[in-house]
Amino acid sequence: MTSFQKTVSRAPSGAVPEDEQRLLAEGEALENFKTVVKSGTPIQPNKVELGISVGMGKFGPIYRAMFNSYNGSIHDVNVYLLKNVSRLPDEQLVKLTSLLKSNIAAGAHQNVVSLCGLSTVGSDVMLMWEPLHQSVLRGVLRESRCARFGTEPFNMASFLSSERLAAIAIGCCNGVEHLLKKNVFPTHLSTSNVLLAERGIVKIGGFGLAEHHALDMTTESAPTKLRWMPPEYFKKDQKMIYNEQTMLWPLGVTLWEIFSLGGTPFTSLRQAQTFIDAMRDGSAQLETISYCGEAVTQLLSTCTSHIPEARGDIRTIIKRLECISADAKTQINLCYREDFPYLPIITPLEQQDE
Missing domain, CATH: 1.10.510.10 (Transferase(Phosphotransferase) domain 1)
Known part of the structure; x- marks a missing residue:
């Protein structure tokens, strides 16, 4: 058996997996989300200049943006702004946490759509991606x-x-x-x-x-x-x-x-x-x-x-x-x-x- 694996049930569409059901039952959805956010690469919000909106994701708007990196160079990025995260229903929050956890775990690689960093801004969370308009x-x-x-x-x-x-x-x-x-x-x-x-x-x-x-x-x-x-x-x-x-x-x-x-x-x-x-x-x-x-x-x-x-x-x-x-x-x-x-x-x- 290979060292990397994950077991999933063929649950009906929309059903909540067992690990997510546990978090819902224990009422720990928001705290778990905050823990996952802290595990990501932090960025300073003032380093990001939002441009035009290019779409609406499942959890908030997506923007083209410029990132003023710490060495002075400027990078074209996309920002996915997760709006009012703390107000999301627990079921949505658990799903969002699971998705975000995968992207943080993936890290950076030239052949993978990479999450560059993230930041909490009030009740919103800013996710900075390498350019998605490809x-x-x-x-x-x-x-x-x-x-x-x-x-x-x-x-x-x-x-x-x-x-x-x-x-x-x-x-x-x-x-x-x-x-x-x-x-x-x-x-x-x-x-x-x-x-x-x-x-x-x-x-x-x-x-x-x-x-x-x-x-x-x-x-x-x-x-x-x-x-x-x-x-x-x-x-x-x-x-x-x-x-x-x-x-x-x-x-x-x-x-x-x-x-x-x-x-x-x-x-x-x-x-x-x-x-x-x-x-x-x-x-x-x-x-x-x-x-x-x-x-x-x-x-x-x-x-x-x-x-x-x-x-x-x-x-x-x-x-x-x-x-x-x-x-x-x-x-x-x-x-x-x-x-x-x-x-x-x-x-x-x-x-x-x-």
């Missing part, structure tokens, strides 16, 4: 299809090169590896919760408050997690343990999204119940990406094995991707032709839930 990977992948450069004919099936796709995949894996080491599980991992920052650096979200759509920065509908969840999730009357092997399944689906240029996973299983049944009986398989070589196909098959122990480990996955990167043009053949086999994009399937 491109969402899913959109970039889909928009990259069949790019035309000026009046020249199509040469490549994507403006993202084979090498770039491999680098994006490795960046995603590096971010997930870091989170697993911190015992943080990005349970909403998909390309819709991955950002592309400056210089094309990949940033993993989908955990705690670092979920792009949870911050409501866009009006685009967020995919549900159904088609990214591992088979273990669908076992009836059984608790699922989040661990390295469990997380390799959604990572594998995310890698498939990258190499398929934003395709929708499991499109051969159109009905939600049909998909769930196939996950339970072990017949659900990702569609083969015909322009990818054997190394990519085998890697995706390994990550999405219905036998958790057969999925390997994240470090081995990264090494295999590095080998693919060294021969990227062969393993990911993006030479364009009129009948280039793009995988389908079917947005309604991505919105399916149980």
Whole structure:
């Protein structure tokens, strides 16, 4: 058994997990929240200059801001202002505490959406994030299809090169590896919760408050997690343990999204119940990406094995991707032709839930 794991019940949507129920029963929600806030990296509020509002999150407004750091440099950041925290109902406060705890535990990493610091301002709490107004990977992948450069004919099936796709995949894996080491599980991992920052650096979200759509920065509908969840999730009357092997399944689906240029996973299983049944009986398989070589196909098959122990480990996955990167043009053949086999994009399937 891997050293990092977390057991979760397949409770009905909206149900409160057991650890949160205990805090509610003991009436310690606010004190526990304050303790978690104190464990984060403190910032001085007067170092932050709020700019325009860019959205409304679940717990308050989100702003673009400038951070005047202690060495005199100025940084572009986002601020999530949690309003009147002490007045939140205990159930919401417990949920907020759980989410914030994950972000603090994750710490800083170049491939993770990082919480830079926080501060209490009266009854509000200011969370300072690295910039969130970045491109969402899913959109970039889909928009990259069949790019035309000026009046020249199509040469490549994507403006993202084979090498770039491999680098994006490795960046995603590096971010997930870091989170697993911190015992943080990005349970909403998909390309819709991955950002592309400056210089094309990949940033993993989908955990705690670092979920792009949870911050409501866009009006685009967020995919549900159904088609990214591992088979273990669908076992009836059984608790699922989040661990390295469990997380390799959604990572594998995310890698498939990258190499398929934003395709929708499991499109051969159109009905939600049909998909769930196939996950339970072990017949659900990702569609083969015909322009990818054997190394990519085998890697995706390994990550999405219905036998958790057969999925390997994240470090081995990264090494295999590095080998693919060294021969990227062969393993990911993006030479364009009129009948280039793009995988389908079917947005309604991505919105399916149980």
